Amino acid sequence: MGKRKKASLFLATGSVLLVLILLGWFLFIIFEGEKPEITLRPLPDFLSENQEFGLTVSDMKRGLRVLEVSVKQEGRKIRVLEKTFPFKGLLNCEGVNSYNTRFSIDPHKLNLAQGRIDLEVSVRDYSRRSGGDGNLSLVEHKIIVDTIPPAIRALSRMHYVNLGGTGLVVYQTSSDTIESGLFVNDLFFPGFLTGGESQGEFNVCYFAIPHDIKAQPEIYLWAKDKAGNVSKASFYYHIRRKQFRTEEINITDRFLGHILPYFSFYAFQPESSDLEKFLKINQELRQENNLVFYNLKTKTGPKRLWKGSWIRLKNAATMAGFGDRRFYYYKGQKIDEQVHLGVDLASLANSEVQASNNGRVVFRDRLGIYGLTVVLDHGQGIASVYSHLSEIRVAMGQEVMKGEVIGLTGQTGLAGGDHLHFGIMVNGVFVNPIEWWDSHWIHDNIDRKLEILDRE
Numbered sequence: 001m002g003k004r005k006k007a008s009l010f011l012a013t014g015s016v017l018l019v020l021i022l023l024g025w026f027l028f029i030i031f032e033g034e035k036p037e038i039t040l041r042p043l044p045d046f047l048s049e050n051q052e053f054g055l056t057v058s059d060m061k062r063g064l065r066v067l068e069v070s071v072k073q074e075g076r077k078i079r080v081l082e083k084t085f086p087f088k089g090l091l092n093c094e095g096v097n098s099y100n101t102r103f104s105i106d107p108h109k110l111n112l113a114q115g116r117i118d119l120e121v122s123v124r125d126y127s128r129r130s131g132g133d134g135n136l137s138l139v140e141h142k143i144i145v146d147t148i149p150p151a152i153r154a155l156s157r158m159h160y161v162n163l164g165g166t167g168l169v170v171y172q173t174s175s176d177t178i179e180s181g182l183f184v185n186d187l188f189f190p191g192f193l194t195g196g197e198s199q200g201e202f203n204v205c206y207f208a209i210p211h212d213i214k215a216q217p218e219i220y221l222w223a224k225d226k227a228g229n230v231s232k233a234s235f236y237y238h239i240r241r242k243q244f245r246t247e248e249i250n251i252t253d254r255f256l257g258h259i260l261p262y263f264s265f266y267a268f269q270p271e272s273s274d275l276e277k278f279l280k281i282n283q284e285l286r287q288e289n290n291l292v293f294y295n296l297k298t299k300t301g302p303k304r305l306w307k308g309s310w311i312r313l314k315n316a317a318t319m320a321g322f323g324d325r326r327f328y329y330y331k332g333q334k335i336d337e338q339v340h341l342g343v344d345l346a347s348l349a350n351s352e353v354q355a356s357n358n359g360r361v362v363f364r365d366r367l368g369i370y371g372l373t374v375v376l377d378h379g380q381g382i383a384s385v386y387s388h389l390s391e392i393r394v395a396m397g398q399e400v401m402k403g404e405v406i407g408l409t410g411q412t413g414l415a416g417g418d419h420l421h422f423g424i425m426v427n428g429v430f431v432n433p434i435e436w437w438d439s440h441w442i443h444d445n446i447d448r449k450l451e452i453l454d455r456e
């Protein structure tokens with residue numbers, strides 16, 4: 001064999017090899033096995049109303065061929081979305097690689113039945129795989145259609161509530177309810193289950209009519225189920241208007257000199273006058289402290305801990321009432337205005353303070369204008385507050401019985417003399433304690449309503 005012949009044979013073999021490699025590469029490309037990607041959001045467990053979904057599909061190799069979204073329910077298939085992407089350019093190099101869209105599923109419009117549906121998204125690409133159909137990606141998501149709102153109705157009847165007072169509603173909800181309670185305008189008071197029954201659940205809800213509410217508030221029962229369906233129900237109530245007392249308080253330099261040292265911890269602007277310091281305490285610090293009280297509502301337990309009548313500080317005179325409008329004067333000028341959210345009771349200095357009812361300690365600390373303070377939770381949103389103490393005798397989380405000594409009266413905080421500031425809260429809202437000390441009020445407004453539960 002000559003040299004030239006050898007070389008041409010070599011060249012021919014080389015070309016065949018090259019063609020084979022190119023062919024292999026070509027086949028590898030058009031028969032690629034990478035599946036399209038699907039991102040579907042959100043992925044809800046329940047569907048109660050029209051729901052919008054966001055969908056992103058992509059295929060970075062051969063490109064998108066066809067997208068289909070459907071809903072399947074008991075053998076029925078409803079096509080929600082279908083899109084075919086054109087094949088463009090050599091090997092679809094100008095085709096669509098990524099596609100973003102939104103679609104919605106309305107259980108009413110699609111006439112879906114209550115119960116399970118399967119939401120299915122399928123995408124194919126322009127690969128020659130699967131007999132030319134392309135690579136297939138599939139996302140299936142199970143959803144429960146529930147468009148029926150929970151049932152809720154009041155069982156208790158007469159609800160006469162004082163402005164600044166407490167009310168109780170006993171009501172029934174259907175068993176699909178996961179949260180319920182009562183709204184007074186936009187203030188929510190949670191209800192508490194009293195025990196399950198086959199035809200529904202029985203709940204109690206204590207609520208407050210805030211002392212400063214304007215005109216006639218909108219009050220209604222409210223329930224929500226797992227799917228997010230919400231029900232509202234009205235019930236009979238009547239709010240008794242009440243005129244609160246007004247009180248004029250004279251702030252003297254002697255008083256300021258007496259109380260300001262206690263507040264030396266508080267950050268005042270440098271060079272504040274004593275009066276400016278007092279106003280900061282009476283306004284900003286008071287607000288901060290009241291927020292601490294309000295947030296204690298989350299510590300309440302679901303079971304009622306209290307029993308019978310409530311104890312008032314022994315042999316004590318009432319020095320100030322709930323809801324008193326206090327006008328503060330300094331050298332004849334009106335300087336401030338605040339509302340008193342408890343009852344001030346004065347007895348001998350350092351008198352023993354008893355737990356007004358069975359409860360659990362959810363706060364025991366120094367609290368700004370309220371001084372040394374104990375808060376007891378009595379369950380189902382009810383709490384009692386004891387302030388200006390000279391000594392605390394209970395531990396955090398401790399369970400206390402009615403009558404147990406929890407501390408001693410004093411004049412810590414913003415107090416002119418030794419006394420107990422006593423308060424009652426309903427889900428963090430201060431109410432008039434006088435009702436709770438009144439056994440007739442308890443009988444008519446609480447015991448008689450709870451009797452319904454024994455009859456049901």
Ligand SMILES: [Zn+2]
Nearest residue numbers: 342343344421
């Ligand atoms: Zn007070």
